[in-house]
């Protein structure tokens with residue numbers, strides 16, 4: 835599986851999560867075409883990928899109004915028809931309905947959405963490992 839990872843990050847947690855996911859997928863033999871900022875995507879890497887992972891962070895008032903940061907910009911990513919996609923979010927307290935909003939955006943870009951995950955910023959190693967394992971399992975089911 836060839837994977838492009840796009841990340842929006844303010845303080846580095848989501849970027850770190852992207853690196854961890856890339857590492858874990860490489861360990862099972864998947865190729866990472868690029869890890870690039872979502873606002874400046876590596877278009878060639880995106881085009882070459884079968885699976886696109888898009889990550890951002892949860893912004894809100896912690897218990898209300900949570901939404902994925904830069905959702906409107908993410909909605910302007912290139913169309914992903916014929917590709918699979920999944921979202922990941924980092925958060926501190928409560929992601930609210932952010933994951934569903936991200937999945938809706940990926941769906942509107944034409945991707946086949948394989949699900950997604952909200953990763954607690956203090957538990958990135960464990961949560962990214964679980965996400966990567968779930969992706970690998972999901973891909974095996976789809977073959």
Ligand SMILES: Cc1cc2nc3c(=O)[nH]c(=O)nc-3n(C[C@H](O)[C@H](O)[C@H](O)COP(=O)(O)O)c2cc1C
Pocket residue numbers: 842843844845846847848849890891892893894895896897898899900901924925926927928929955
């Ligand atoms: C302005 C601001 C608002 C935030 N709002 C929320 C929130 O509503 N819910 C939550 O769980 N985390 C919230 N967070 C925490 C971030 O989602 C968390 O620290 C995330 O890992 C940041 O990702 P980054 O390091 O990639 O920028 C907020 C952080 C900031 C700076």
